[in-house]
Amino acid sequence: MRFKLLIVASSLLIGFSACKKDFLQMPLSSTTTIDSVFSTWTKAQGAVSNAYKTNLSQGLPYANWWDGMIQENLTGAMNYGFSWTQSKNIVLNGLSASSVSEDMDGYNNNFPPIRQAYNVIENIDKVKDLTAADKATIKGEMRALIAYRYEQMFIMYGGVPIISKSLSASTDSLAIPRQPIKAVLDSIVSWCDQAAAVLPSTWPATWTGRMTKAGALAIKSKALLYAARPLFNSATPYLDLGSNNNLLCFGNVDANRWALAAAASEALITEAETNGGNTIINTGNPLDDYGNATSLPSNPEVILAFKFRNTTLFDGGNWNNLPMNAFYNCRVWEAQGNVLTTNMLENYYKADGTNQTWPTLDVVTAFSDYTNRMNQMEPRFKACFQPWEMDAWNNPGDANWKNASTFGSQPGFGATRVTKFWYKASSRTWWEFPIFRLAAAYLSSAEAYNEMGQTQNALNRLNKIHTRAGLPAITETDQAKLRAIIQREWAVEFFDENYRLHDVKHWKLANIGNGMIGGSIRAFAFNNGASVKQTGNTNYNDKVIYTAFWAPKQYLNPFPQTEINKGYLIQNPGY
């Protein structure tokens, strides 16, 4: 009896301890781990796609924010939009380390896309069904994406921490300090060169939108252009940061930086036009050409686009799900809050290449004068704007773009409505934001050549763009005057393409606080200083709609205070 019991008891205990190991095992689950992500190309595409999406979305209202904005809200070229947008506070009160930055994602969110790209670089070799060449190409794409994100950070922040792999939270030191802008620029250039060496010049039709050799060169060209401009290419920074001034400028003025910029943009033009299949669209019909170059999906002038598709215009009035097009397409009430300011209007030429004379401030003029003068404007203006009481020039005869269709909830003032990117889009709800257009390479060359004193080269490059717009060629040879003309060309050609905000800062324009980013922001009021009407407006006048904030600290963006509080980052001066 004793014996039996002992046997029973001990066998019970043994039995339980034998299956102990399995008992605490996690059961089979349907979730994805790193091994399954990088097992086959089909699965790894997910990781690659995310890297593209997150890296290229920088500065765009892609995330369905209810209070999103577009960069032109901040430049003085458009009003700040509706009062709930993030832009209002920035425009009226300036940038602050403890609130949202110009880059809606915020500084911290630059690093997840970079991490994702490194994750792909580090793991793509595990994929079994890709050739070594395919893997090298994918690594090149990822390096170019990292370079793009850094090029944008470089322009916004100056020197930033350089990340060279996907960091481990437990074993790597994350306290990576800001690097001098020279180091950041060198990294960008080196990544671009590595990428350009392996990237294809074109992709098959199913894969267009991925990074090409011209894409990598465009990133390099943009970085070198900004490096040559006065903000960075300077012996002293805009505000003193003592021993850390190398985070804000190069510490010397070096004319050779312009030569490097010119070489980069020329190399880009050569690669894009000879191998990349890119071209400046010029059929002799300026409205059509400029319209297609900025609006037509997959058009040959675009080197890299943010390919993004919204299938609805506006998600049933759901504020928590504002698609990106809601901020750009003025058939949507959110975009109707954005109108052209007089400050920007004045940059546009008349169709004959001369300047338009707009009424001076607060002078009330008949509405017929408004219509007349609008009709005299250059084709690029007509591709981008829809004046009051007119159907849109860029969608002629289209019911979606009639005067009544886009009037909606406009703020009551404004030079015109904004219709850029929707040339002959009719009811199409999506478009591809052009990150790099070949035209930018031409203007970069023009700007660099002019600074190098190569006036004729500068005029050649400038006029390729200027005459495509149906305007008579520029013949100015005075360097300073030509500089102003080139800057004006940037403003007009690249309206709403996320250049102007940083262009005017990096050019260190004297009037930056006086009617550009800061100062009096003007727009047309109607009917004796009151609101515009859909029809039956009697007169118009220019008036100051608000005074925007400017302070020199805003040449570069603040780092978030919460990140500064962690003690490893140096804040930009003035914040």
Added chain:
Amino acid sequence: MKKLIRYSIVFFMCAGNFVNKVDAQTKVKDTSDLVTADAGSSYVPGPLLKISKRESILSTSTVSGCTLSKTPVPNITNTLYGQLAGLTVKQGSGEPGYDNASLSIRGIGTYDNSGLIIYVDGFQTTSAYFQYLPPAEIETVTVLKDPVSLATFGMKGANGVLWIVTKRGAVHKPRVQVQLVNGWQQAININKPYGSYDYARLYNQAISNDNYALNNYQFNWTPSYTDAQLDAYKNGKGINIDWYDQNLKKNGSYSDANVVLTGGDPTTKYALVLDYMTQGGLYNVSNSTRTSNAQIKRFNLRSNLDFSFFKIFEAKVDLGGRIEDRRYPNFNGPSLWENMSKYPSNIYRVKDSVSGYWSGTTLFPANPVASINALGWTSTHDRTLQANFNLKEKLDFLAKGLYLNEAVSFNTWTRNSASKTATYARYYNGATTTTDKTTDITSNGSSPVDQWDWKQVNLTAGYDRSFGMHNVSAAVNYFRSNFVTDWGLNNIGQNTGNNIFYHFENLGAQVHYAYKSKYILELAAGYSGSDNFAPGTKWGLYPAVAAGWIASSEDFLKDNKIVSFLKLRASVGQSANEQSNRGRYLYQQYFVGNGTYYTGTSLTANTGIIQSYAANPNIFAEESLKYNAGFDAIFFNKLSISADVFQDKRSGIVTQNNDLLATYGGTLPYLNIGKVTNKGYEVTANYTNKIGQIGYSVGGMISYAKNKIDYQAEIPTINDFSKTTGLAIGTQMGLIADGFYDITDFNTNGSLKSGIAVPQFGAVQPGDLKYRDLDNNGKVDQNDVTKIGDPGYNDLTYSFNASVDFKGFDFSILFQGASGSSFNLASAYYQTVAFINNINVYPIAKNAWAYYPAQGIDTRAVADYPRLTTKANDNNYRNSTFWMTSGDFLRIRNMEIGYTLPSAVTNRMRLEKLRVYFSAVNPVTWSSLSKDYNIDPETASGYPGLKSLNAGISLNF
């Protein structure tokens, strides 16, 4: 053979009794029973060891089922107020079937999962299973809170354990107890809104205030309601519906009937419990095929059997099963109560006066009366069973005092739901207002909705023996638990959902050693393994030690007239909690879908994938290091006092590491980095005496627990004063209100005068709340947030009770109260915010800031509420000191008066005992919140907490 076994068992029992008697004579008179006078047997209920109350050196508190049955309520959690030192009980909703109070042991020790663990008859079970156990089934409920007892639970012990033991038979002739009780239940409190007249009068103010900016920053009177309309409301001619009056009846009902049959002989003992309970809600609607009040019916059956056989075996077969049937109107619970609280009185009559059909508009589509009368009903049917089997072998023939014990438990619950539903057309002035059509009632057949299943095994080897001066009691236990829940219930944290299997193992051991029955030492340990952690790091060891000294057994106190008994004790030990609310399997690196990128001219969508939160291969259970010191004393053989102080140091709380630098770029990992300290004390005192024929007792208890977050990797705040680290968990944060803006604060263009900080929550005007700009940057925004009050839970709970008996009459009363919390008035939104989104207005707004001198309205000097508005106001209605008030309260939880018939009479009726009694549950509440705002301090909104009057009879055969 059988005879032999029986005789030997009887002999052992007698011998045992004899030994006990000898013990009792040799020891000091054992009065320690008084310490926990309530707890029935003389052993402390708990796991592993059976230690007498006198010799126990662990901090526990116990209450008997008999005491709990004095509070006639459907849900057992509502009988626990003020009964157990160290157990915080917070009243919840009074809705039949969902009326549980929330429980916590020694306050809150962690900002992660602070839920206590419940064991019934030695096996873990769910709170839902415990809630509807009737007191009739329960022998004792014990709070295990000592470091030593909790260490033996290993990774389940950190938050404390509620240990329930059900009734068992004893050796006596069959005894039948019957108890019948019938009750009438009412809301403790209903905070009613203003009627139509005051609504319209104040609405005129609100709408005029809203036109302030339009009227060029002037307060011009622009009323919505004319004087004639106001007069009509005032003299009763206008529409003035009290939705509560319409929808609620005078009282709900409660009945409970139970029969308890106990008895047995030395070989077979039995306890059979049969209980039926039914509770009807407060809604003014009949129970029919088309409509139903809120109600629950509960049928319980328990059979606990003990067998002794073959000399060494003792077996227990326990079956506890029940059925719960709940039924509710098909528009129910929070949204119905919300509508009654927010629909103004003047919106429409209950039935449209033109058409005679239910009223309803697009703005107010859910006519509260139609909601319970015209939409049908929903019901659930729950089946629960806990079946335990236990076999003990006494191996004295191997070694005296040695035994083995094997037990298994099967615990299962399933729920089906069924309903009969309809819709109704909404009418206003004779026309339909919405697309709803009146439909016939449709029956939706019964279908399964939720379930869980719990299988557990307990294997124990133990040893109990006394040699001379030495008493040893030791046991080691292997516990294995396999819990399977349902997808829909499994949603706390990451990686739950389909991961419905919960596996857990624990090896628990405890040794109790007493020298001369005075000097006592106890050692314990738990060694637990959980399936939540990575292979190789699944197991953790948690040791504990306790020491005690029965000072009153020493010569110098032996015959002391004052001190009858004195025991000092202290313990320290570890335990842990393996079930984080952050989720499971946090050691695995997962990838999740994120973003879509489009390629090609035809824009092919490519779904993105991204690394989820960074895996932490070392993720482990949150750890607790507990200290406890206390004493149990009896003075004059009448006054017993127990007191404890404790400290609970939590570390390794699973926390997302917000300290990580942005350069990391990934989703932040979960680490074992959080730290919380929780400290407090408990004191219990009871005094029992008899003067002539009058017996009386008074008692009280107090429990205090205060926690502090030491580290939580908090998301960095802009300003130091906004940090929540260093404060108690759940400390309320907000802005500091500083009165109202005055007319003189504004320029003529409506902007604030220079020097006054500008709030960033939209335009302000005179009468709006003004806040302090703590960082002096000229802006009032979220960065000015700081501590504005205590947490929403009380840190101090207390109770006191008294009872008297005289010649068959008995009377008892129990008070319970709590303090130390702040109540955020804005959390009772519909009772404190006025007009916004077409809601009602309450008397709290009667002195709203307003300035219309031409109308004779000027409350600027006396205003205690911001100016009224009909529009969303982000400035006024946000967390601030303005909305904070004290959550302290004191209630009478139960009063009872009873009469027991003289035994001469009952004997004639062939009864052993007959007692009739009346009781009142929650009859009186004192609280500043209910006094000032008419809001109940515990159940502020929704289905109210209940008070009741009850009459009962109990019979013993």
